[in-house]
Amino acid sequence: MASSLTEKPQSSNNFLLGIIFFFLACATVALFFIPAYIIQPFKYESARGLIVAMALKQYSPWLTLVTSGAALIISMMLWRKISVWKKSLLVLGMILTCTAAVMARVDYFEWMFHPVAAPGFNSIAKTSLDDPEMVMAVKFNGDARAYPIREMAYHHIVNDVVGGVPIAVTY
Amino acid sequence: MRDEETGTWWQQITGKAIFGPMKGQQLEPVLSDEMIYATWKLEAPNGQVLAPVTKDSKEYESDWEPHVAKLPVVISFPGTPLQSRDVVIGMEMNGASRAYPLDSIVSEAVVQDHLGGTPILLVVGPDGKSVRAFVSRARSADIELFRNTSGQWGLTDSSTASQWNFQGCAISGPMRGECLQELSALKDYWFDWRNYHAGTTIYKR
Numbered sequence: 001m002a003s004s005l006t007e008k009p010q011s012s013n014n015f016l017l018g019i020i021f022f023f024l025a026c027a028t029v030a031l032f033f034i035p036a037y038i039i040q041p042f043k044y045e046s047a048r049g050l051i052v053a054m055a056l057k058q059y060s061p062w063l064t065l066v067t068s069g070a071a072l073i074i075s076m077m078l079w080r081k082i083s084v085w086k087k088s089l090l091v092l093g094m095i096l097t098c099t100a101a102v103m104a105r106v107d108y109f110e111w112m113f114h115p116v117a118a119p120g121f122n123s124i125a126k127t128s129l130d131d132p133e134m135v136m137a138v139k140f141n142g143d144a145r146a147y148p149i150r151e152m153a154y155h156h157i158v159n160d161v162v163g164g165v166p167i168a169v170t171y
Numbered sequence: 172m173r174d175e176e177t178g179t180w181w182q183q184i185t186g187k188a189i190f191g192p193m194k195g196q197q198l199e200p201v202l203s204d205e206m207i208y209a210t211w212k213l214e215a216p217n218g219q220v221l222a223p224v225t226k227d228s229k230e231y232e233s234d235w236e237p238h239v240a241k242l243p244v245v246i247s248f249p250g251t252p253l254q255s256r257d258v259v260i261g262m263e264m265n266g267a268s269r270a271y272p273l274d275s276i277v278s279e280a281v282v283q284d285h286l287g288g289t290p291i292l293l294v295v296g297p298d299g300k301s302v303r304a305f306v307s308r309a310r311s312a313d314i315e316l317f318r319n320t321s322g323q324w325g326l327t328d329s330s331t332a333s334q335w336n337f338q339g340c341a342i343s344g345p346m347r348g349e350c351l352q353e354l355s356a357l358k359d360y361w362f363d364w365r366n367y368h369a370g371t372t373i374y375k376r
Contacts (some may be wrong), residue, residue: 045245138207147221152221155227
């Protein structure tokens with residue numbers, strides 16, 4: 001009699017904690033996944049969708065820290081009281097939660113780009129570029145620069161100072 | 172585009188900060204040309220050329236345009252006379268914007284037009300591919316230019332018959348020494364230009 005009195009609230013308590021853990025894990029994954037889903041290359045982004053994605057992206061580094069921290073505390077509270085298969089569910093949940101929390105801090109949008117870290121320049125004599133190639137060209141205070149499109153189409157962005165003017169060349 | 176200093180996101184085509192600490196700021200656009208290397212070399216013999224990045228140079232491609240032309244577009248404007256991936260030269264003047272289909276510019280070689288109340292000139296260079304745009308006004312008067320019908324490549328203005336080069340400068344005749352003001356001309360796909368310029372018109376001869 002005495003044992004059933006103490007055991008019953010314990011197991012319903014565990015159930016409640018499990019539910020909370022589930023929602024925290026889902027929230028953390030959603031905080032990473034929703035902006036990643038909305039902002040995809042070659043996919044239409046509505047103005048409203050973009051506002052949602054930007055807001056989530058802005059707050060997700062903090063929010064995922066809170067949700068994943070809370071999920072970790074709950075899983076520690078539950079750990080000694082649950083069966084092995086429930087433990088493995090917790091571990092799986094924590095792996096997803098931690099991955100999402102890390103991804104919320106990463107500029108994964110930029111993984112496919114290869115910017116020029118330190119642009120170098122050559123004189124025309126030392127440049128081997130075919131005559132019919134296209135270039136982007138600027139001239140400031142007598143300094144002329146050409147950025148071959150075949151390089152720009154790969155790197156997309158180059159930071160430069162031409163004739164004292166700081167410019168970002170983009171393609 | 173993202174800047175390293177503040178992490179702000181900048182919209183490439185407009186230079187506007189759209190997300191982050193610098194939101195609302197605007198980069199100042201600068202005049203640039205998209206032209207054939209051989210033509211640029213003649214104009215800027217002391218110029219400097221961006222060096223290839225050694226580790227990436229085998230990834231560079233010169234014939235990527237046909238591939239990109241086949242990529243899906245994320246937004247389209249059915250009912251307009253141009254196809255999404257038609258290449259246009261986009262021009263803006265005093266709030267007015269117009270798309271000049273590249274094919275028509277190349278076949279006409281010289282286009283005289285008015286945009287936002289300003290006389291403008293689009294010229295295809297001696298290489299048949301580079302395009303520049305100018306305000307066709309010299310010494311406070313509107314002028315009209317035509318391609319020379321014979322001899323060396325050049326432009327002649329109808330009022331003084333001076334000779335002009337592809338840089339927009341008069342090299343002989345009464346206007347010698349004058350240079351036309353060059354204008355920004357953005358080479359872009361129609362769907363992209365139209366997306367950022369809802370009120371754009373399309374040039375027709």
